[in-house]
Amino acid sequence: MEAVFFVPLPPSSTLEQRTRAVKKLLDASEFDAIVARKDKTAVKTHVGEKRNTTHVSPILVKVIVERLKRGGALPFLTETSTLYRGRRSNAVDHLNHAYSHGFGPDAVGAPFIMADGLSGNSEQEVPIPGVIFDTVHIAREAVFADALVVVSHPTGHMSEGIGACIKNLGMGLASRKGKLRMHSSVKPSIKAEACTFCGQCIRWCPEDAIVPRDGRAFIVQERCIGCGECLAVCRFDAVMYDWRTESAELQRRTAEHAFGAVIGKKGKLYCLNFLTDMTRDCDCLAQKQEPLLPDLGILASRDPVAVDQATLDLTRERFGRHLGEASYPELDSGIQIEHGERIGMGSRKYRLVPV
Numbered sequence: 001m002e003a004v005f006f007v008p009l010p011p012s013s014t015l016e017q018r019t020r021a022v023k024k025l026l027d028a029s030e031f032d033a034i035v036a037r038k039d040k041t042a043v044k045t046h047v048g049e050k051r052n053t054t055h056v057s058p059i060l061v062k063v064i065v066e067r068l069k070r071g072g073a074l075p076f077l078t079e080t081s082t083l084y085r086g087r088r089s090n091a092v093d094h095l096n097h098a099y100s101h102g103f104g105p106d107a108v109g110a111p112f113i114m115a116d117g118l119s120g121n122s123e124q125e126v127p128i129p130g131v132i133f134d135t136v137h138i139a140r141e142a143v144f145a146d147a148l149v150v151v152s153h154p155t156g157h158m159s160e161g162i163g164a165c166i167k168n169l170g171m172g173l174a175s176r177k178g179k180l181r182m183h184s185s186v187k188p189s190i191k192a193e194a195c196t197f198c199g200q201c202i203r204w205c206p207e208d209a210i211v212p213r214d215g216r217a218f219i220v221q222e223r224c225i226g227c228g229e230c231l232a233v234c235r236f237d238a239v240m241y242d243w244r245t246e247s248a249e250l251q252r253r254t255a256e257h258a259f260g261a262v263i264g265k266k267g268k269l270y271c272l273n274f275l276t277d278m279t280r281d282c283d284c285l286a287q288k289q290e291p292l293l294p295d296l297g298i299l300a301s302r303d304p305v306a307v308d309q310a311t312l313d314l315t316r317e318r319f320g321r322h323l324g325e326a327s328y329p330e331l332d333s334g335i336q337i338e339h340g341e342r343i344g345m346g347s348r349k350y351r352l353v354p355v
Ligand code: SF4
Pocket: 190, 194, 195, 196, 197, 198, 199, 200, 201, 202, 217, 233, 234, 235, 236, 237, 238, 239
């Protein structure tokens, strides 16, 4: 049974308290065991969309980078391009944006290398023992890195219930093709009576799949890639999904891509979940969000399934409902975790080790 280490934090923790907690966690957990001299070590993080302030701070990422360098490793920060339009949809915009959020090499002490190349199509097809897929398309540099440290900020998620380590790995390290294969089963439609024809969804749809029809927005299903951008930008609740079945399928697909990102990293994977500033929506939303739950602490494990299960368990134990139930109660956010276990990525049974 894999260990999940936990350092608690006060409900409104400061950056200083978080910095001390990360150091304590790295000291007490098995972090140094994954560090080897000259290992090119990818540190997967999320720099937050424009106006997002609740992502994991670069100051905390720097603590991890310094620790890797002390062990002789060659750390680099990494990310992939998003499907939706925004500040992170290609490498140039993404890097400029990352630097503006404090993730530049001078600030963090490591270069930032996009794992999926300039436009999201630098990839490796990775065989996995999946239920849905036999192979998944993963960002190339993540596959070829010797070791992987996953820095995740658990939040609610409008399509998956929660976004934590599995989501950060699956969606966050898939190439564009991988992301499309995950999303292809989730296609929304527009409720004409609720649509004010404000045009926001038309502006943001990455595939030009939304067109005017009878003075309302209309989704051309054949063009839609199911990215959910229209849902995020519509303020009038006019965009509809069939959550129950489609979210479940998306979560399973995400878990299979997550497995593709870690399957070659046996003994070389370390996952950190920051249960701080937990918001209803993920850090991809281009707006400032208020935390939904008080801070709890930081979790670390070698097992991505265990660390996400512990995230749900600890939030439920402390607040009476877990992060997914507090964010999107209509979705069963545990499906991605169950599926991760089913395909052999990890175990939902773990040993909690308070630090
Ligand atoms: S954002 Fe919503 S209200 Fe505006 S055009 Fe699209 S569906 Fe209609």
